[in-house]
Amino acid sequence: MHNIVQNNITINNLPKINSFLFPEEYKILPNTSELFELEFAFYESKLLTKKEIIQRGAFFKSINGQDTNHYLICSNNSPLVWKGRSEITKAYFKEGNFSTGYATHGLFPYRGKFHPQLIKGLLNMLGLQQGDTVLDPMCGSGTLNVEASVIGIDSIGVEKSPFCILMSRVKHRCLRVNHKTLNSILENMTKNYKSLMKCKKIDSEFYSESCFNNEKAITLLAFLDAMGYARRCSKSIDILFPTVLKRYVGQINSFLQVRNKLNLKIGKAKFKLGDAMSLPIDDNSIDGIITSPPYSFAIDYAENDRPQLEYLGYNVSNLGNEMIGLKGRGIKEKLDNYFNDMNKALSEMSRVLKIGKYAVIIIGSNDVQTGGIRLETKVEEMAKNHSFVLDQKITKPIRGIQNTMRDEYILFLRKN
Numbered sequence: 001m002h003n004i005v006q007n008n009i010t011i012n013n014l015p016k017i018n019s020f021l022f023p024e025e026y027k028i029l030p031n032t033s034e035l036f037e038l039e040f041a042f043y044e045s046k047l048l049t050k051k052e053i054i055q056r057g058a059f060f061k062s063i064n065g066q067d068t069n070h071y072l073i074c075s076n077n078s079p080l081v082w083k084g085r086s087e088i089t090k091a092y093f094k095e096g097n098f099s100t101g102y103a104t105h106g107l108f109p110y111r112g113k114f115h116p117q118l119i120k121g122l123l124n125m126l127g128l129q130q131g132d133t134v135l136d137p138m139c140g141s142g143t144l145n146v147e148a149s150v151i152g153i154d155s156i157g158v159e160k161s162p163f164c165i166l167m168s169r170v171k172h173r174c175l176r177v178n179h180k181t182l183n184s185i186l187e188n189m190t191k192n193y194k195s196l197m198k199c200k201k202i203d204s205e206f207y208s209e210s211c212f213n214n215e216k217a218i219t220l221l222a223f224l225d226a227m228g229y230a231r232r233c234s235k236s237i238d239i240l241f242p243t244v245l246k247r248y249v250g251q252i253n254s255f256l257q258v259r260n261k262l263n264l265k266i267g268k269a270k271f272k273l274g275d276a277m278s279l280p281i282d283d284n285s286i287d288g289i290i291t292s293p294p295y296s297f298a299i300d301y302a303e304n305d306r307p308q309l310e311y312l313g314y315n316v317s318n319l320g321n322e323m324i325g326l327k328g329r330g331i332k333e334k335l336d337n338y339f340n341d342m343n344k345a346l347s348e349m350s351r352v353l354k355i356g357k358y359a360v361i362i363i364g365s366n367d368v369q370t371g372g373i374r375l376e377t378k379v380e381e382m383a384k385n386h387s388f389v390l391d392q393k394i395t396k397p398i399r400g401i402q403n404t405m406r407d408e409y410i411l412f413l414r415k416n
């Protein structure tokens with residue numbers, strides 16, 4: 001074998017790439033293998049102080065032997081998450097331990113949700129602080145709101161789907177519950193299950209902002225999760241519901257332990273049923289936006305949640321007709337409508353954002369579906385008409401052989 005001799009470096013003394021990127025005392029998380037993860041770790045090492053990395057960094061394990069909060073939160077995950085699951089599922093959860101499966105992100109597997117660790121990295125890049133308010137105008141399952149709250153930042157989530165509002169609220173409220181609530185959820189499990197099975201019309205009051213009932217709402221989300229799971233695996237909901245609810249309680253409990261130990265101050269979050277094209281938010285009031293819109297019609301977000309929406313008493317077809325990406329017939333009409341709607345959404349993001357602050361948009365294009373039209377390129381062009389300047393663009397690969405989409409793009413748009 002040849003020795004590669006350059007600056008006295010040879011094949012037998014090649015240094016690890018991390019030693020060039022980070023100071024010796026900085027240790028990155030296990031399983032950090034993707035280039036974009038190293039990129040984010042590098043930005044954190046440059047933009048945050050050591051103390052900040054310990055408190056809110058998303059890509060480091062420790063500094064000078066002191067573990068980061070992110071590492072501790074992820075390491076305390078409940079083993080119930082993968083109890084009784086197949087080997088493939090177990091491997092998936094273990095691998096995603098530091099990136100997707102921590103805090104309350106594992107409650108309800110929402111399709112198309114953010115990569116939570118990446119969102120924490122973005123909050124750090126934007127330099128958002130306690131007292132600031134960050135917005136996701138299409139918040140889905142509330143990933144941004146959970147991540148912001150864990151590092152003490154307040155947030156707002158707007159969504160068209162009432163089921164997403166329920167899910168986001170539960171995931172956020174679970175960060176703040178106490179052990180007494182968790183005990184009563186388990187004590188009343190059978191009684192609550194029977195009443196959910198019998199219920200003809202669900203009362204939405206108990207999952208509203210003002211009358212939110214932790215016990216009832218957490219139980220309802222687990223029930224809706226088990227309902228979807230039962231359809232996918234043809235098992236009965238009677239069998240699945242207790243398993244799902246116990247898994248929820250186990251996960252929340254693990255987070256509470258570490259929350260109390262680290263004395264985390266959880267940020268506030270408000271969720272509003274509304275439209276990204278007409279935001280129920282004041283002008284120039286928001287310190288940062290992080291969002292991921294539908295990637296045109298790649299996923300039908302109304303149809304996907306049909307059983308849950310119908311159980312809650314909503315009309316799925318009406319909802320679909322109001323969602324970005326789903327309007328019209330045929331590819332051309334759908335794409336025209338999509339870009340019109342995205343143009344309105346960009347105009348609204350610009351209106352509510354403070355000058356000089358960032359809207360970060362994560363978007364990918366499925367060329368196979370769009371006939372080669374790149375969504376991110378169009379969004380970049382349209383953003384210019386709404387006082388946005390593109391300061392940075394990061395590429396994130398999408399893994400999985402079933403995915404026809406290869407990359408997602410992270411656009412950093414500054415309001416000028």
Ligand SMILES: C[S@@+](CC[C@H](N)C(=O)[O-])C[C@H]1O[C@@H](n2cnc3c(N)ncnc32)[C@H](O)[C@@H]1O
Nearest residue numbers: 113114138139140141143160275276294323324
């Ligand atoms: C890519 S998903 C967002 C997922 C989210 N980031 C998460 O982590 O769960 C896009 C979301 O946009 C929502 N949506 C579609 N049209 C909307 C509209 N007009 N106003 C607000 N939300 C909308 C969909 O219901 C869907 O939840």
